[in-house]
Amino acid sequence: MALPARSQNISKEQRVQSVINEYGDTVIQMSLSDAKTILKSLLEKEINDSLLDVYTVVDSLNKNKITLLVDKIEILQNEKNNLTEIVNNLNSIIDNLKSENEILSDVIKKQKKELRKQKIIKMIALIGDVALPVATLLVGISIK
Amino acid sequence: MDLKKLDIKTVFIIILSLGLIISFFLGQKNKINYRKDEIKELHAKNDKLLGKNDSLFILNDKLEKKIAKINLLIEANNKEITEKESQIQLLKKRKNEIPNHVNVLSANGVASSLTKYIERTKSTISH
Numbered sequence: 001m002a003l004p005a006r007s008q009n010i011s012k013e014q015r016v017q018s019v020i021n022e023y024g025d026t027v028i029q030m031s032l033s034d035a036k037t038i039l040k041s042l043l044e045k046e047i048n049d050s051l052l053d054v055y056t057v058v059d060s061l062n063k064n065k066i067t068l069l070v071d072k073i074e075i076l077q078n079e080k081n082n083l084t085e086i087v088n089n090l091n092s093i094i095d096n097l098k099s100e101n102e103i104l105s106d107v108i109k110k111q112k113k114e115l116r117k118q119k120i121i122k123m124i125a126l127i128g129d130v131a132l133p134v135a136t137l138l139v140g141i142s143i144k
Numbered sequence: 145m146d147l148k149k150l151d152i153k154t155v156f157i158i159i160l161s162l163g164l165i166i167s168f169f170l171g172q173k174n175k176i177n178y179r180k181d182e183i184k185e186l187h188a189k190n191d192k193l194l195g196k197n198d199s200l201f202i203l204n205d206k207l208e209k210k211i212a213k214i215n216l217l218i219e220a221n222n223k224e225i226t227e228k229e230s231q232i233q234l235l236k237k238r239k240n241e242i243p244n245h246v247n248v249l250s251a252n253g254v255a256s257s258l259t260k261y262i263e264r265t266k267s268t269i270s271h
Contacts, residue, residue: 032254035251035254036246036247036254039257039258040242042261043245043246043261044239047238047239047242051232051235054231054232054235055232057228058228061224061228062225064221065218065225068214068217068218075210075211076211078207079204079211082203082207083200083204085196086197089194089197089200090193090197092193093190093193093194096190096193097186103183104183106179107176110176110177111176114176121167121170128163132156136152136153136156139152143152
């Protein structure tokens with residue numbers, strides 16, 4: 001036989017009370033507004049748990065992103081170093097070409113000088129070739 | 145040999161011969177240094193530097209390919225983050241809606257919601 005429902009709590013000031021119903025089950029009872037407060041907390045807790053899961057995934061994704069960005073920075077640094085070396089090499093090439101240009105200019109200058117000298121010698125030789133036989137002839141005639 | 149007996153033709157021949165000999169020696173002396181060895185050396189240096197640059201360009205191409213791969217990964221990562229952020233916004237919106245949703249519930253609605261919550265929690269624990 002089921003016992004009649006009665007309060008098991010001595011103090012009536014308590015907001016939540018436990019009672020045993022007619023079937024012998026212990027029933028917790030409270031006002032509707034209190035039950036709504038509990039429900040709100042429970043539903044919010046559920047959402048917070050889901051939020052925590054998503055935030056954990058976002059955190060790991062952000063960590064992964066940071067790792068990728070660090071790798072990218074390292075590669076870009078290597079690329080930059082290579083480009084700096086390329087620029088240095090190109091500057092050396094330019095310096096070498098300048099040196100070559102200077103050498104060639106010097107050679108051209110010497111060639112010009114030599115050419116002028118050769119021209120003068122050629123002229124002297126030409127004058128000598130004409131003047132000496134003429135002079136020889138003239139002297140020969142005057143001696144006779 | 146009596147130098148006074150030399151006729152003028154002989155003197156001129158001697159002068160011409162001397163001129164020829166002198167011009168021959170002067171021509172030998174004034175050989176231009178073309179500095180071919182120095183130019184050759186500079187060409188060799190430049191070839192070596194160009195070779196080095198080619199290797200560096202190839203290396204940079206490889207690095208560019210790596211960067212392209214990383215960019216793709218970052219893009220996919222960003223896409224996932226955006227998706228998760230929209231999920232977060234949705235959850236936050238749902239969280240803000242809870243008080244209004246619960247306030248309008250009747251006693252039966254509250255009891256039903258609590259029952260559903262307990263069932264959800266128990267099924268999660270049993271899994």
